[in-house]
Amino acid sequence: xxxxxxxxxxxxxxxxxxxxxxxxxxxxxxxxxxxxxxxxxxxxxxxxxxxxxxxxxxxxxxxxxxxxxxxxxxxxxxxxxxxxxxxxxxxxxxxxxxxxxxxxxxxxxxxxxxxxxxxxxxxxxxxxxxxxxxxxxxxxxxxxxxxxxxxxxxxxxxxxxxxxxxxxxxxxxxxxxxxxxxxxxxxxxxxxxxxxxxxxxxxxxxxxxxxxxxxxxxxxxxxxxxxxxxxxxxxxxxxxxxxxxxxxxxxxxxxxxxxxxxxxxxxxxxxxxxxxxxxxxxxxxxxxxxxxxxxxxxxxxxxxxxxxxxxxxxxxxxxxxxxxxxxxxxxxxxxxxxxxxxxxxxxxxxxxxxxxxxxxxxxxxxxxxxxxxxxxxxxxxxxxxxxxxxxxxxxxxxxxxxxxxxxxxxxxxxxxxxxxxxxxxxxxxxxxxxxxxxxxxxxxxxxxxxxxxxxxxxxxxxxxxxxxxxxxxxxxxxxxxxxxxxxxxxxxxxxxxxxxxxxxxxxxxxxxxxxxxxxxxxxxxxxxxxxxxxxxxxxxxxxxxxxxxxxxxxxxxxxxxxxxxxxxxxxxxxxxxxxxxxxxxxxxxxxxxxxxxxxxxxxxxxxxxxxxxxxxxxxxxxxxxxxxxxxxxxxxxxxxxxxxxxxxxxxxxxxxxxxxxxxxxxxxxxxxxxxxxxxxxxxxxxxxxxxxxxxxxxxxxxxxxxxxxxxxxxxxxxxxxxxxxxxxxxxxxxxxxxxxxxxxxxxxxxxxxxxxxxxxxxxxxxxxxxxxxxxxxxxxxxxxxxxxxxxxxxxxxxxxxxxxxxxxxxxxxxxxxxxxxxxxxxxxx
Amino acid sequence: xxxxxxxxxxxxxxxxxxxxxxxxxxxxxxxxxxxxxxxxxxxxxxxxxxxxxxxxxxxxxxxxxxxxxxxxxxxxxxxxxxxxxxxxxxxxxxxxxxxxxxxxxxxxxxxxxxxx
Numbered sequence: 026x027x028x029x030x031x032x033x034x035x036x037x038x039x040x041x042x043x044x045x046x047x048x049x050x051x052x053x054x055x056x057x058x059x060x061x062x063x064x065x066x067x068x069x070x071x072x073x074x075x076x077x078x079x080x081x082x083x084x085x086x087x088x089x090x091x092x093x094x095x096x097x098x099x100x101x102x103x104x105x106x107x108x109x110x111x112x113x114x115x116x117x118x119x120x121x122x123x124x125x126x127x128x129x130x131x132x133x134x135x136x137x138x139x140x141x142x143x144x145x146x147x148x149x150x151x152x153x154x155x156x157x158x159x160x161x162x163x164x165x166x167x168x169x170x171x172x173x174x175x176x177x178x179x180x181x182x183x184x185x186x187x188x189x190x191x192x193x194x195x196x197x198x199x200x201x202x203x204x205x206x207x208x209x210x211x212x213x214x215x216x217x218x219x220x221x222x223x224x225x226x227x228x229x230x231x232x233x234x235x236x237x238x239x240x241x242x243x244x245x246x247x248x249x250x251x252x253x254x255x256x257x258x259x260x261x262x263x264x265x266x267x268x269x270x271x272x273x274x275x276x277x278x279x280x281x282x283x284x285x286x287x288x289x290x291x292x293x294x295x296x297x298x299x300x301x302x303x304x305x306x307x308x309x310x311x312x313x314x315x316x317x318x319x320x321x322x323x324x325x326x327x328x329x330x331x332x333x334x335x336x337x338x339x340x341x342x343x344x345x346x347x348x349x350x351x352x353x354x355x356x357x358x359x360x361x362x363x364x365x366x367x368x369x370x371x372x373x374x375x376x377x378x379x380x381x382x383x384x385x386x387x388x389x390x391x392x393x394x395x396x397x398x399x400x401x402x403x404x405x406x407x408x409x410x411x412x413x414x415x416x417x418x419x420x421x422x423x424x425x426x427x428x429x430x431x432x433x434x435x436x437x438x439x440x441x442x443x444x445x446x447x448x449x450x451x452x453x454x455x456x457x458x459x460x461x462x463x464x465x466x467x468x469x470x471x472x473x474x475x476x477x478x479x480x481x482x483x484x485x486x487x488x489x490x491x492x493x494x495x496x497x498x499x500x501x502x503x504x505x506x507x508x509x510x511x512x513x514x515x516x517x518x519x520x521x522x523x524x525x526x527x528x529x530x531x532x533x534x535x536x537x538x539x540x541x542x543x544x545x546x547x548x549x550x551x552x553x554x555x556x557x558x559x560x561x562x563x564x565x566x567x568x569x570x571x572x573x574x575x576x577x578x579x580x581x582x583x584x585x586x587x588x589x590x591x592x593x594x595x596x597x598x599x600x601x602x603x604x605x606x607x608x609x610x611x612x613x614x615x616x617x618x619x620x621x622x623x624x625x626x627x628x629x630x631x632x633x634x635x636x637x638x639x640x641x642x643x644x645x646x647x648x649x650x651x652x653x654x655x656x657x658x659x660x661x662x663x664x665x666x667x668x669x670x671x672x673x674x675x676x677x678x679x680x681x682x683x684x685x686x687x688x689x690x691x692x693x694x695x696x697x698x699x700x701x702x703x704x705x706x707x708x709x710x711x712x713x714x715x716x717x718x719x720x721x722x723x724x725x726x727x728x729x730x731x732x733x734x735x736x737x738x739x740x741x742x743x744x745x746x747x748x749x750x751x752x753x754x755x756x757x758x759x760x761x762x763x764x765x766x767x768x769x770x771x772x773x774x775x776x777x778x779x780x781x782x783x784x785x786x787x788x789x790x791x792x793x794x795x796x797x798x799x800x801x802x803x804x805x806x807x808x809x810x811x812x813x814x815x816x817x818x819x820x821x822x823x824x825x826x827x828x829x830x831x832x833x834x835x836x837x838x839x840x841x842x843x844x845x846x847x848x849x850x851x852x853x854x
Numbered sequence: 855x856x857x858x859x860x861x862x863x864x865x866x867x868x869x870x871x872x873x874x875x876x877x878x879x880x881x882x883x884x885x886x887x888x889x890x891x892x893x894x895x896x897x898x899x900x901x902x903x904x905x906x907x908x909x910x911x912x913x914x915x916x917x918x919x920x921x922x923x924x925x926x927x928x929x930x931x932x933x934x935x936x937x938x939x940x941x942x943x944x945x946x947x948x949x950x951x952x953x954x955x956x957x958x959x960x961x962x963x964x965x966x967x968x969x970x
Contacts, residue, residue, distance in 0.1 A: 518894075527921075528876065528919050529920070530921065530935070531916070531928035533919075553875070556874060556876040559917065560912070560915040568930055571910050572911050572912040572931075817879075818880065819882040819887075820872060820879040820880065820890070821867050821868055821881045821882060821883075822882045828885070830911075
């Protein structure tokens, strides 16, 4: 087993670990030594911490399985001769060492920089310290030293903390590295309009204060400003202090010098991310402070260590950001010599500059301030001709046909070096959506800024980007939902006659059955509706590979009495069913034939059980930990809330299955953050997380509400679910629904918390109707001879079991007989 | 068929009213499992109940619909779609299910199974 040691655990190290694990790096044991006390988090979105103070929301998913992570244990030395690194706990040997130590904030050598109340803006700990200081009372005025990208982020943070904010920049304009004079002027107007004072062309000569903290900032022009807090955001420097003692070469401006393979002069030592001084061609070691080049380096080293020969291309330093709500983008080489096209609109506060070669044929770079909607197209056109006349591209809402005219070699995703040709090939090969393209090409999985362009290419590819549900309806699920609701349509025939063609299929029929059930409530198998249902809904059970079904009674919150457990055991024994505990804290009984289902359910209903809807695109379970009732750590009654929620939403038909969980404390034993809606108890109430997912593509749920009462919690979940039921695509889980939503979490919050669309009353009423009209489907079935008549094996021999079903015994239970192995082709779609 | 010894026997299955539009039923005829469908316009179709890909006797439980002009049923296991008239699988070439003659005789639905 070879030993790989990673020094540092930031975003680039995280990407490296994932890329390494993806390449099936068997034969390696991997150890990460990290200085910070937490695993990698999203430093690009660091400022988002001020939205909810939830550090967990920035967590990047943790190390892949099998990686040993040692937090709070920085590498303090490298003995290259013996191939060991030193840290607090001693020596760790390596066969390969990847340095991913990142950067530190640069603090200029000014007097008073060490006073209390002076902060940098780099880590979550920095932000927490800043918040504690700024909100301690009596602190009113703050100054940010540095008007670059990070400085404006820090200014926003101070503003959010209620501090009157000044930005001080030595250069004559804001963001001097990214924008020119004209762009800087427009940006300044935007920032000032937000109530932030901007001092450009002014240097800081020192800070004055006392043991109680910083009091005054002195300027080099003799002026001064009284301050209570200062944030220094004057740039970053690579963390390369391991270089000199270990004899590794530093770049001219610091950093571990590496070649195009990201290797140092020592073949066993690599460096990636902000600590690497990348030396390509004649260039002499440049450190890149952006995440995308760091990710690219991570991929290169992962590839090299697993036998590949990847090399770094010259990193693209294009960036697009939203700073204090203002779009700013810079791409290519905006300060090179050439012809420029400049648009300045002082009325709307938009500035745009394109720089072209002297023959006006090749785009060299550009700057956008105030409106960056043209950014994806322009960035992808770098080094080639513009796809349309410059002014047409820069015009507001200048999207549309022009974008499709990019040359095939244009790079769409610079994080993963994906060209337009790669993307269009993937589309031709059957990718029909952004998640598909991400999986297929990796485009969009880095910084994500190319996602709008991916959408445009999908649209231009003419793939079934039409939202048509299937060949029978040209409408999307959401449109059909509105048609059914507004026109009061009660049946599939009514709908397909007026708004579709043919007689439907296995795609549209269950989707429309689900909409009819959500709009009209009531029993799902009466009249024509029965023929719309998948076999699972039709027999209120889950079909298995041999044509038998499984039965899952509802066990709300996973709480069950011994008496009821005994009934389940007796039923399983008497009908010879295979039993297994599910992940949702209930019990699945397998191997029931169609004609046995009513007999089984007769026994279960008599004992007080009801349908668990394991067969439906509906609420499955609300899992819970045992909560404060028993647990010495619990702070709320998680079981009680889980039961209340499960009973409230049981039977709700949705575009896909819904799962939930309630944890009684922050230890999160119920795994609520992997659910469509998850609740975690706090000392003061509940935190609500939405749009999580386990399954095929895991996603942690996003924090949506903090410390709310049970009443507010339930009202919000009501609206979340109903808005999802109304607007999601067919078979779109809440995670994919939220990710596809224009405006994302902010939009969701605007709709269901702030009622920006005036929808909440309707959503509330719709949920009230659902809750009020709920009836157990199995009880309703058992009470009706006509409904029961469907549960026969053969219409001409109702009592005869399917003679082809047979079982064998494994570990004391019966399982489907393993006859000739069936051909598996996977799902047809 | 060149051998003249095959005879076709019609077997009564159930009343026509027992069949719901666009919802299949299974029937057992001399040990053979047959899936019987009544389309929305009232036509009858009979195919083997055995899903040829998964090997389970489930075709009668699939969703009935149309693809273009063809009346169809989708396997409830993996959703491959079959033409009810010919038994041909429309999603996987070279795969088909056997079909059987079916007729309405007064109020009774009858299926013909060849036997030697």
